[in-house]
Amino acid sequence: MKKLLIIIPAYNEEKNIIDTVNSVKTIESDYCIVDYVVINDCSKDKTEQVCVDNSFNYISLPLNLGIGGAVQTGYKYALYNEYDYAIQFDGDGQHNAKYIEPLISELEKGVDLVIGSRFINQISEFKSTKLRRFGKSILSFLIKVFTKKKITDPTSGFRGCNRKLIELFASKYPIDYPEPDTIVTVLKKGYKVIEIPVKMNERKNGVSSINAFKSIYYMIKVSLAIIISGISTEKEKEYED
């Protein structure tokens, strides 16, 4: 039986984390044993206490590392505990646990990286501002330029990967806003990436990590990261399709 780890990064999510973990806990799969781990990114609220009280499986970072550093901790944990698959699942209640199973079956089919996309097939009525959509289309365009592949939701934090990519991510993972950057790296290296349609919920509590003031800074930084990864990543394996 294979082992799957669901990595739940959480920063100041005391209100959402119980629901999130409970929704994930009930998941069972025919293919593998499903475990989860909450990565508490040095939250200022009672996230850690909530984890202790509910005896969740959690790791508490002694310093705030940001989303990339938190998720990478999960990948390292997955590597050390010999998991075959890992799935990232946000702790803020945006992601819906019922889409984890389709993700697993894609991984079982041999895909290296599966991304849960809000915009493929438009099954989601996730409301996004025009500006945000515009930003996403720029990122999609940049990714297409460098990898010739269309990724409809480059910033999605709902993703699953196999052992090979767990090893890669554990050794190297961007610190802030890592999603688009890693997609380019993985595609450039020659791994197989696909998107599957998912619905995402509006955030219940808390605020998104990207606010209006930071969005331009974010766009510049992520675009630069995509360009650098796009230029500098060497191909590792042949794409077999």
Place this chain on the structure above:
Amino acid sequence: MKTSLIVFLSILCLFLLILVFLVIKKNKMSLKYSLLWITFVFMIFISLLFHNQVFYVSKFLGFEAPSNMVFLIGFVLLMIITFVLTSIISRQNEKIVALTQEMAILNKKVKELDDRDYL
């Protein structure tokens, strides 16, 4: 160049050098990085000793005033130092992240082992 200016600048160099040594002694700066500053001070000192040659070189290169060349060299050197420092900070940041992650994972493991012992 006036002798008084040379003396003043020499004292400044000496002061800087003493400062660097004091800082090393108190372990507030590693020897590796202090070499950078010591070299810097020596460069100023040497250009003081051979200021005639400095004037000659600046004239030869076409600077309007020798001070322009000195400022340019100083500016470029400071840029290089800042650049190197930025890259050192980035590398250290990566190390801190790696340490934090390993520590957190170990911490979890220790807690699990502790709990097992008490049962």
